[in-house]
Each structure stands twice: as C-alpha cells, then as structure tokens.
Amino acid sequence: MCLSVPAKILSIEGEMAQCSVGGAIVEASLQMVTAEGIEPGDYVLLHTGFALQKISEEEAHVSLNLFNEFEDFNIRLDEEEKADRQYFG
C-alpha cells in the first residue's frame, strides 16, 4: 500500500488528472501539488490516488550523470588492474 509509482500526466481537468502508469490509465488528484504548476507531460509520484510530488527531470539527470561517473571510475580501475598485471608480468 505504500506503493508509490511514477506516473505521466496525460490530461488535467480541474483538480483531477488522467495519468499513465506503465501503460495503465489511472485518475489522480493534484490537490497536493497545485503549487508545482503541473502540466500534461510532467511526471509525478502517485500514491493512493494523490500526486505527492512532481518528479524533477533535472534532478533525475543529475543522479544519472553521477552513475556515469561511477562507471568511468570502474573502467579506470579495470585499466589500472590491467596495467598492474602487465607490469608484474
């Protein structure tokens, strides 16, 4: 029941929005996020019929970029390991 899922806003009518959750269409109240200026196309976190927060695209990309850095670090580690192996034969 604590299940909260990202949902894409399809259309808005008054306080209610039609959202898509993994292909399924559900209704949600935007009552708690009116201050966020939600528009169709935005993603929100949905919980028991209410949008709890707008999902920030910018922040999502900050996180994803960070993961890329970890990947770079990993490649570097691999290379160092290879170099070590060559050095020590």
Added chain:
Amino acid sequence: MQYIDEFRDREKIISLVNRIRFESRKPMRIMEVCGGHTMAIHRFGIPSLLPGHIQLISGPGCPVCVTDRRFIDHAIAFSRQPDVIITTYGDLIKVPGSSSSLEREKAARADIRIVYSILDALTIAKKNRRKKIVFLGIGFETTAPGTAAGIIKAQMAGLFNFYVLSAHKVMPPAMSAIIQQGVPINGYLGPGHVSTITGSAMYEFIPDKYNMGVVISGFEPLDILQSIYMLVRQHEANQPKVEIQYSRVVRPEGNSQALELMNEVFELRDDWWRGLGVLPQSGLAIQQKYADFDAEKQFNIEIEPTREDKACICGDVLKGIASPADCRLFGKACTPTDPVGACMVSNEGACAAFFRYRKTAAE
C-alpha cells in the same frame, strides 16, 4: 518507462557495487524503515551484491505490520454492524485479528470493499447515503495527508455517513525508539516516500543525538546502492549527516500543501507499535473539530479481548533483532496465503518479502 529503466542499468549497478567494495572497510549495519525498500532490496537481490561486512536489516516500515491487532479486531467489530460498509486498502484484508480476519468476515457476507484510494471510499459514501461507510486509515506520513484530504472533502460535501478509523502513524519516534532500545545499527536508509511529504529536517536529531547517518533513498536498485554508498562514506569518515539521494522527488522542505492537510485534521497521540510498544506522540488521532468523521468517537461497540499468537516473532523482526528465518513458523505454518502474523501479509512485510524472493532465488 521513464525514471525506472534508467535506474536499473546493469553496468552501472556493477560499477556502483565495485565502488562500495573499494571504499568500505568498517563493518556496518544499515536499517531500512520503509516497506517499499524492504520489498525492493529483496526483489533486486541487493544483499548478495554487498561485501559481507555490510548488513541490511528491515525495520518497522510496513504500516500493516506495526499496526495493533486490536485495530483489526475493531474493524471486524464494525463490519458486523448492520448498515456498515468497510472500505480498506487491500493489504489489510488478510491480516489475522484475534479470532477472525476481514477476509473471513467478507466471506461470511460482511460488506467489505477494497479501495485503491480514500476518494473511492467517498464515492461509495455518496452512492450509499443510507449506509455508514468506515474507511480504515493506516499508513505513515505518505498516506495520512490523503486521509486528511478525504475527511475535509467529506465535510465539504456533507457526507456525514462517512467515518475514518485512524491508525496512522509518524515515523521519527520509531526511528529513535530503535536506537534507544539498543538495536545495533550504524545508519538509516531513510524512507523515500515519507520524506516526500515531511522533508529531511525532521531526521536531523539522528546524527545530532545518536551520531548516526540518514540517507533518504529512492526505490530502484541504483538508488538503493547509491544511498548505501553515501552511508558507507559517512561511516568511514565518521561524519554522520542527513542526505537526500532521492533528490528527483524529495525536497528538503517536503510538501507543505500535504503537511498542511495533515496538520489541519490530525493531532499527535501516543500509539502502540508491534515490536516497539507504546511510543509517545507517534500516532495520528482525528482532531475534535472533525469528530463527526471519527469512527472511534461515533460508534460505541464492543471489541473482543486481543489475543496474539505467541509463536509469531514478528515484533522482533520489525525491530531488526530477528530475521524471518529465525521464526519456526516461517514457510511452514505461516505463508502469504495463510499468514499467522502481519509481517507475512503485506507485500512490504519483511517475512513476505523474504518468503517471495528467497524462494525465487533458491529456484
């Protein structure tokens, strides 16, 4: 789907795991206090990715699991009243009460309806003006604002046949009780959805008072691993603090509109938690000004004496001092289809998550 697949990338998971292995030296016990995390951790097999000295333990984060058996008995007593329709989230239906469950009452013809949202319960109240609609309100700060919104809507629409039985709770008192009761942990994986509402400031007392870090985490594998990594770094540097990993959803200040709703309708009271006992100012009662909608105040009915199953160690599991595997009923007398304790009922319960995903892992 957007913001899900990207956070499950295999290559990135491997590199993050390597990074954790590279930097972590000191043994660590990390507790998650959100049922959604418990489920995700087991589903994605996170424990098997971590070095042996980092242990993940489940805490009291499943609202169904920590709820008093008396609440279920209360709901069952309501369902036996004439003209009452019980509306509830699906998770509660199988939870055993002292001598019955809502599922059994439903089979015995009680009018019990599963709803996804309190808004659906209001629709039922509108269509059945002659009946009394009782909504079972459980959940933490994530869910309580919705219940508050529902009560306010009922008042505005003059739906005086609508009642809420509240077992809503707030998370911080449980997080301090865990530490005070001596459960050995070194940091918290902070509850992502609770924090969406509350923000991060309410956890500041944990590093301040207990010298322990809190990282508010998302629910995808990369989110959880990154949060663990952040906790590892804090722990290695001996610099505990509150950090937000789940920044695409959680703002430091939370959601003030939701908090306003919650504060308008509810007030804090002492409440009982399975495993932890009575915690001061940890439950949410409906304020007097909304007493018309408070099922506790509007119905005067007798509830049977509460009986607990002695063999169920769910309380210790919720406190993080026992694993579901330590329970002698686990997987034998107690399974998700025929649960003995609440921890086996909800998908977010530690016993249910353990049962479902350990089994698939073994296959």
